[in-house]
Amino acid sequence: MAKILNLQVTLGCDKNCDACIKFFECTSPIKRELYDSPGLKKIEKRLKDIKYKIVVLSGKGGVGKSTVTANLAGALKKSGARVGILDSDFYGPSMPTMMGVLGKKMAVDKSGRGLVAVETKSGIKVASVASTIEQQGYVTWMGEELRWGLFSFLGETQWGELDFLLIDLPPGTGEETLNVMKAVRDLDGGVMVTMPSDLCQVVVGRCISLCQKAGTRVLGVIENMGTLECLKCGKNIDVFLTGGGEKVCSSTNVPFLGKIPLDPKVCDASDAGEPFVLSYPDSKPSKMFMEIAKKIAEDVGYKLT
Numbered sequence: 051m052a053k054i055l056n057l058q059v060t061l062g063c064d065k066n067c068d069a070c071i072k073f074f075e076c077t078s079p080i081k082r083e084l085y086d087s088p089g090l091k092k093i094e095k096r097l098k099d100i101k102y103k104i105v106v107l108s109g110k111g112g113v114g115k116s117t118v119t120a121n122l123a124g125a126l127k128k129s130g131a132r133v134g135i136l137d138s139d140f141y142g143p144s145m146p147t148m149m150g151v152l153g154k155k156m157a158v159d160k161s162g163r164g165l166v167a168v169e170t171k172s173g174i175k176v177a178s179v180a181s182t183i184e185q186q187g188y189v190t191w192m193g194e195e196l197r198w199g200l201f202s203f204l205g206e207t208q209w210g211e212l213d214f215l216l217i218d219l220p221p222g223t224g225e226e227t228l229n230v231m232k233a234v235r236d237l238d239g240g241v242m243v244t245m246p247s248d249l250c251q252v253v254v255g256r257c258i259s260l261c262q263k264a265g266t267r268v269l270g271v272i273e274n275m276g277t278l279e280c281l282k283c284g285k286n287i288d289v290f291l292t293g294g295g296e297k298v299c300s301s302t303n304v305p306f307l308g309k310i311p312l313d314p315k316v317c318d319a320s321d322a323g324e325p326f327v328l329s330y331p332d333s334k335p336s337k338m339f340m341e342i343a344k345k346i347a348e349d350v351g352y353k354l355t
């Protein structure tokens with residue numbers, strides 16, 4: 051009996067909300083009290099001058115989530131907003147490369163009490179764990195370290211005043227994603243990125259469920275890398291099928307934000323370190339990014355110029 055009781059206590063609640071996987075499902079009246087740690091209050095304070103905080107999610111890696119984050123940031127910036135990107139992927143941070151700040155380190159601020167986000171040449175602020183270590187260096191984050199690493203990174207980063215902070219989450223609905231969503235309590239919404247294939251629709255559906263459970267409003271789904279326009283004949287080729295984004299939206303009842311075509315120049319721009327939307331403003335993907343950024347901004351209540 052004692053053993054069973056013990057097991058029930060362990061499976062029930064160990065009063066460690068920070069590490070609890072059932073955090074969003076928990077209805078315990080003491081949850082907030084237990085969770086109100088000084089570390090989280092510090093994060094809240096650091097982010098207080100940011101008007102809108104939006105997470106960008108994808109069910110799996112390689113669907114273009116970071117590319118979409120970089121280009122939405124570019125589109126918002128181009129329309130006059132003050133924008134920052136938080137690269138919360140501790141295992142495979144790619145934002146410094148995509149934003150052209152690879153090798154630029156986050157400086158310790160004058161008071162010695164924080165790290166300053168680096169600024170791209172277009173004026174977008176970027177914070178990534180990759181900007182705190184040597185270019186060829188890496189850190190292997192183990193278990194608890196990952197959560198505390200993220201919490202202290204969020205608690206130490208200085209952004210100043212921003213209109214938008216786009217948070218590039220790691221792929222999937224794992225612990226890292228949950229940690230960010232727990233740490234940033236007042237998220238204004240989540241944007242999902244998917245490729246059109248059936249497989250991607252299933253996994254992005256899980257991200258939608260996670261947002262709904264966490265009380266984060268789903269701003270919509272973006273379908274990336276569907277159609278490729280043949281460079282020779284101009285005919286459209288549906289490389290990874292098409293329409294998957296709309297399908298998942300109609301089955302889950304969330305807004306569909308638009309389709310970004312597959313375009314080799316999008317990839318080139320990422321490798322060259324500038325959002326495509328800034329280097330090729332007149333192209334089809336750029337017009338789509340501008341349109342989607344406008345929808346997102348309007349939805350959260352910000353009027354772009």
Ligand code: ADP
Pocket residue numbers: 108110111112113114115116117118144274275310311312313314315316317318320321335
């Ligand atoms: P994720 O963040 O989902 O892992 P990335 O944004 O890193 O994916 O994109 C994976 C690869 O696909 C990158 O090389 C990127 O440049 C490329 N890519 C993303 N979107 C497009 C697109 N619309 N057209 C062409 N290449 C793209």
